[in-house]
Amino acid sequence: MTKVVIVDGEGLLRARVVSNTGAEHRRLANRVMEEALQQAGLPFDQVSYVVATGYGRINVPFADRQITELTCHAKGVASLFPAVRTALDIGGQDAKGLKIKNGVLEDFVMNDKCAAGTGRFIEVLAGTLGLKVDELAAVAAKSTQKLRITTTCTVFAQIEIVSRLSEGVPLEDVVAGVYDAIARRTVNMLKQLGVEPDVVFTGGVARNAGMVKAVRDNLCYDVFVPEDPLITGAMGAALLGKELVLKARAKGQPILRKERRLEEATFFSS
Amino acid sequence: MTGNIRVAGEQKQGLARAGQIYHDRDIRMRQLKAEGRKVLGYLDIYPVLEMLTALDLVPFGILGDIKEPISRADACLPTIVCPFLRSALDLGLKGRYDFLDGLVAAHTCEVGEKWAHIWRIYIDLPYIHYIDTPHTTHQSAREHLAVLLSDFQGTLESFTGAKLTPERLRRAIRMHNEQRALVRGLYDLRKPDPPLIAGTEVVQVLVALISLPVEEGNELLRQVIDEVKQRHDGPKKKPARLLLWGSVVDSTDLIAMIEDLEANVVMDDTFVGSRAYFSDVKLTDDPLEGLAEHYLVDIRNPRTFRETALDEANRKDYWADLESRHGYLKDYAREWNVNGVILQTLRYCDIQGYEVPGLKDYLEHIGLPCTYLEWNYSQAALSPLRTRVQAFLEVIG
Numbered sequence: 221m222t223k224v225v226i227v228d229g230e231g232l233l234r235a236r237v238v239s240n241t242g243a244e245h246r247r248l249a250n251r252v253m254e255e256a257l258q259q260a261g262l263p264f265d266q267v268s269y270v271v272a273t274g275y276g277r278i279n280v281p282f283a284d285r286q287i288t289e290l291t292c293h294a295k296g297v298a299s300l301f302p303a304v305r306t307a308l309d310i311g312g313q314d315a316k317g318l319k320i321k322n323g324v325l326e327d328f329v330m331n332d333k334c335a336a337g338t339g340r341f342i343e344v345l346a347g348t349l350g351l352k353v354d355e356l357a358a359v360a361a362k363s364t365q366k367l368r369i370t371t372t373c374t375v376f377a378q379i380e381i382v383s384r385l386s387e388g389v390p391l392e393d394v395v396a397g398v399y400d401a402i403a404r405r406t407v408n409m410l411k412q413l414g415v416e417p418d419v420v421f422t423g424g425v426a427r428n429a430g431m432v433k434a435v436r437d438n439l440c441y442d443v444f445v446p447e448d449p450l451i452t453g454a455m456g457a458a459l460l461g462k463e464l465v466l467k468a469r470a471k472g473q474p475i476l477r478k479e480r481r482l483e484e485a486t487f488f489s490s
Numbered sequence: 491m492t493g494n495i496r497v498a499g500e501q502k503q504g505l506a507r508a509g510q511i512y513h514d515r516d517i518r519m520r521q522l523k524a525e526g527r528k529v530l531g532y533l534d535i536y537p538v539l540e541m542l543t544a545l546d547l548v549p550f551g552i553l554g555d556i557k558e559p560i561s562r563a564d565a566c567l568p569t570i571v572c573p574f575l576r577s578a579l580d581l582g583l584k585g586r587y588d589f590l591d592g593l594v595a596a597h598t599c600e601v602g603e604k605w606a607h608i609w610r611i612y613i614d615l616p617y618i619h620y621i622d623t624p625h626t627t628h629q630s631a632r633e634h635l636a637v638l639l640s641d642f643q644g645t646l647e648s649f650t651g652a653k654l655t656p657e658r659l660r661r662a663i664r665m666h667n668e669q670r671a672l673v674r675g676l677y678d679l680r681k682p683d684p685p686l687i688a689g690t691e692v693v694q695v696l697v698a699l700i701s702l703p704v705e706e707g708n709e710l711l712r713q714v715i716d717e718v719k720q721r722h723d724g725p726k727k728k729p730a731r732l733l734l735w736g737s738v739v740d741s742t743d744l745i746a747m748i749e750d751l752e753a754n755v756v757m758d759d760t761f762v763g764s765r766a767y768f769s770d771v772k773l774t775d776d777p778l779e780g781l782a783e784h785y786l787v788d789i790r791n792p793r794t795f796r797e798t799a800l801d802e803a804n805r806k807d808y809w810a811d812l813e814s815r816h817g818y819l820k821d822y823a824r825e826w827n828v829n830g831v832i833l834q835t836l837r838y839c840d841i842q843g844y845e846v847p848g849l850k851d852y853l854e855h856i857g858l859p860c861t862y863l864e865w866n867y868s869q870a871a872l873s874p875l876r877t878r879v880q881a882f883l884e885v886i887g
């Protein structure tokens with residue numbers, strides 16, 4: 221997913237665009253930026269600063285600065301939940317745990333090596349069960365005894381759930397087991413940092429009610445989920461950009477901006 | 491023959507020469523072979539190179555290649571072992587090291603031991619010797635290593651037909667000590683801010699060193715040190731000055747990724763880095779004793795177990811123990827003005843991995859921020875690591 225957030229000088233949201241990322245990162249970055257500018261009703265030259273984040277951060281030709289998703293997430297989460305100390309972000313490709321103090325990233329852990337414990341795990345197993353991802357939560361809600369999935373690997377977990385289904389384990393218990401497997405894995409990862417409240421759960425996977433429940437059950441802490449958990453990283457990037465600009469202005473320093481790439485100009489005029 | 495490292499038609503010197511050998515590691519070896527010298531490959535830092543040099547044998551450090559996909563080695567080594575060793579064996583099986591007359595290996599780690607025996611099975615060489623280097627620093631272990639080295643002396647003498655006299659060995663020890671001192675001199679050039687030499691350049695020089703006879707390596711080091719002191723286009727000043735600790739780093743790729751960000755790698759505690767060079771071999775009456783002491787006690791490496799250090803009241807104390815194990819890193823951090831540490835281990839490298847929890851505690855205790863990367867010895871593994879390193883740099887500011 222590629223997301224664009226534009227904030228104004230007060231930090232208020234002026235545009236929010238979310239789009240599927242294809243293979244052509246650069247072209248997409250330009251297209252979603254254009255859409256966001258339209259939403260905000262702004263020409264590009266009125267945008268004071270652009271921060272790119274996430275895996276694609278180096279593929280945003282018009283960005284002034286790249287900041288990692290870890291720092292941006294911390295900022296975004298803290299802007300919504302000032303008391304946050306621990307944040308969990310589960311996206312389609314990776315899962316990260318953040319330790320935040322006074323609104324700033326203090327430490328982090330990441331699972332970026334393996335699909336198990338990410339949104340991908342849910343997608344693959346939903347496919348195996350013949351369900352859509354957004355149908356899972358309702359199914360899991362009926363579970364009375366969640367299945368304990370013993371393998372970590374996505375591929376082996378697929379084999380395991382198929383064989384447990386054929387043994388007669390009810391579908392809802394299998395689905396609840398899938399949630400529990402990811403929650404256990406990510407919560408264990410989070411424990412490396414030492415979990416302290418408030419805990420906030422973000423990322424695409426946090427939109428899934430079944431997953432939120434599983435994380436709560438495994439953490440033994442209440443878990444806050446932002447209204448729009450998909451854009452906390454982009455939000456944080458925009459807020460960091462705003463801070464950089466305001467800080468430079470307050471000090472009377474020039475705002476160091478990257479030279480715009482020709483490629484971007486062509487896209488914007490087409 | 492000494493000191494002549496010029497190749498007809500290519501008069502490269504200093505850093506350019508180091509870069510050339512880094513990219514083409516066997517060039518000098520093949521020339522020396524053509525001149526009738528014998529080349530022995532060795533793995534890691536425990537084979538006692540002084541003994542080879544003393545008998546006019548050329549030591550050549552066997553490395554892996556992170557750019558070469560591992561294929562042949564998977565038939566002889568499980569895939570769940572150190573990827574560096576798998577890669578090194580793979581290159582051996584593919585003929586990359588076909589100029590070797592022999593192999594010297596030592597017990598660095600469990601898989602390193604198996605690796606040596608598997609190499610012996612699959613790659614037949616006229617001379618193979620394995621040194622079963624002990625794993626503790628006890629007196630009995632030191633004495634045992636001296637005995638093992640005299641066995642090693644025996645097989646070397648019968649392979650070369652020459653006698654390894656104490657005089658020859660002392661001369662070789664002096665040459666290798668000179669190399670150690672020169673490498674420390676090279677590392678001194680990393681102390682200023684910005685460092686005068688980039689971390690990637692240091693790796694190129696150190697890889698070149700283990701691809702050259704010791705006297706030629708010393709000459710190369712002198713050239714590099716002179717060149718670096720005189721040039722004006724060294725690395726730029728960056729906010730982070732990092733120490734890199736851990737498993738083997740035998741290519742520039744990992745450091746290039748780090749130095750591409752807002753950081754200079756100014757110190758390391760790794761192989762092919764500082765570990766082999768930061769203490770000298772003492773010239774004892776029986777030179778083998780000094781060598782045993784050096785390789786077992788002086789070299790700081792998690793592969794050698796040190797007895798738990800006690801506090802002043804003779805009680806076990808976690809922090810006193812950590813201080814005795816890792817205190818030298820605090821000295822490095824101070825002398826090289828380091829403000830962050832990257833702990834890195836290769837996947838399945840238990841030897842270094844076991845050290846990480848205590849080392850993290852220690853660094854935190856002394857107020858030095860660190861981050862831990864476990865990686866796969868492949869270029870593809872580097873891009874997710876980039877995010878972690880960049881985030882770490884953002885955290886330390």
Ligand code: SF4
Nearest residue numbers: 572599737738839841
């Ligand atoms: S990297 Fe670790 S496992 Fe591999 S050879 Fe070195 S010590 Fe052994």
